[in-house]
Amino acid sequence: MYYVTKDLFFPPVSQANRDGILAIGGDLSTERLLLAYKSGIFPWFDPGDPILWWSPNPRMVLFLDELIVSKSMRSILNRNVFTVTFNQNFRDVISNCQNVKRNGQTGTWITNDMIEAYCNLNESGIAKSVEVWQNDELVGGLYGIDLGTIFCGESMFSLVSNASKVAFITLVEQLKKENYKLLDCQVYNPHLESLGCREIKRIEFLRILKSE
CATH class of the missing domain: 3.30.70.3550 (Leucyl/phenylalanyl-tRNA-protein transferase, N-terminal domain)
Known part of the structure; x- marks a missing residue:
């Protein structure tokens, strides 16, 4: 090593x-x-x-055209149950990702030093967030690294049902509009797979990453 x-x-x-x-x-x-x-x-x-x-x-990624949106999620999106913003409250998003408990996990990998490092990246325009609001309260979101044509997702959180899914789907739809190549999700988990993400060989991911 x-x-x-x-x-x-x-x-x-x-x-x-x-x-x-x-x-x-x-x-x-x-x-x-x-x-x-x-x-x-x-x-x-x-x-x-x-x-x-x-x-x-392998590497877990989402090719944007392969996004899966269930009928129930499409209904939630169409009913405007939530309000979604971009890059308006990065620190609160990453802090919630650190603090929200997840099933099967006893702690978090998001340290205080990491929060400060990624907030610095946000101030430099490299790290970005998606915020999901309900009744003017932050109830979900995600953050990641924006490389211009690839968005590297880092973590999501949800305080109410479906809030993180709304953040994810809204981000993907925005990335499609801006002609991004893919959303990097790093490693496999079944929740991401249900949204259309799949594993590809690292060499293929690097080829896409390096291509213009």
Whole structure:
């Protein structure tokens, strides 16, 4: 495993181990995070542990035309049950992603240092959020890294039923309008699969990432 130094460098992602771990250490500076995402790498680690840098194979993605919207979700969207905004309250979105409890999880991988790092990315125009409101209260949302033609989703939260799905679907519809190539979802989970996401080989993901 590669140990990250002060130099802005990552080894080829082909050197990642079977689990997808490529490197350890380093920092969460804006420059390093941007290099990571542009290289198909992202940080993911437990509080108190060194930073781990991942590039899994296969990679979970959504090709935007493959989005699945159920009839019940389409009804919710058409009835305007929620109001959706973009990039209006990034810090509250990432903070909720940190604090909202999820089934089967005892803690969070979103550390306080990570919150500050991604808020810095937001101020630089790189990290962006989607907010879902109900009765003027923030009830759901998501955030991720915007690479211009690929959006790298990081985390979602929901305080009421379907709020995170509304954020996800609304984001995808906006990305389609702006001719993005895909939404990166990193690793498999069944909830994402139900929305149309699927796994592709890492080499294919990198080809799309590097293409103009």
